[in-house]
């Protein structure tokens with residue numbers, strides 16, 4: 001299995017990610033809450049686009065965040081994020097995988113790849129936040145050896161970036177054409 005992290009930095013990649021989200025995830029799992037009926041609507045699809053457009057600038061942009069589409073064999077299977085924090089050498093991650101792609105090790109592989117990116121960007125520690133009831137998130141984080149601490153109903157996970165990642169010189173940069181084609185047109189279910 002080859003997992004590629006592709007920055008969501010233009011409309012084409014964003015459209016591929018929204019295509020997955022709208023078919024294979026619920027809005028509250030992939031974006032900040034938007035008022036309105038549950039499920040995907042034209043309004044929250046546009047909010048999803050705006051949320052990601054505001055992060056097209058990546059780690060050095062205003063939001064200090066890069067959102068990566070997780071690609072497996074040219075299929076978009078999810079998203080993993082890397083954000084700068086004020087704490088030195090510390091960055092934060094968050095992740096979601098489309099429902100039909102879960103349980104196949106994709107989140108674990110994407111997290112490994114993300115730690116390489118974080119190391120190359122100067123991080124020594126990557127943190128994540130979740131809730132005590134999120135067994136899947138805790139499973140991914142535990143598998144990666146995260147140190148978990150619970151406070152005020154939240155679990156904070158802290159992962160050391162392996163030295164090999166800190167020293168990584170050869171970085172795989174997505175290049176060439178976006179390999180994915182949309183499965184169907186926009187959907188509102």
Ligand SMILES: CC(C)(COP(=O)(O)OP(=O)(O)OC[C@H]1O[C@@H](n2cnc3c(N)ncnc32)[C@H](O)[C@@H]1OP(=O)(O)O)[C@@H](O)C(=O)NCCC(=O)NCCS
Pocket residue numbers: 029094095096097098101102103104105106107108109128129130134135136137138139140141143
């Ligand atoms: C959390 C999430 C990203 C996991 O994605 P995934 O691709 O299914 O995870 P993986 O297949 O890579 O699993 C990695 C590890 O977590 C464990 N795991 C995955 N889902 C699990 C579950 N529901 N319960 C318990 N453990 C679970 C796996 O067993 C595996 O550990 P192992 O290798 O020791 O067996 C996915 O469930 C998701 O998108 N959830 C909704 C969004 C979310 O909660 N994101 C986390 C925010 S920090």
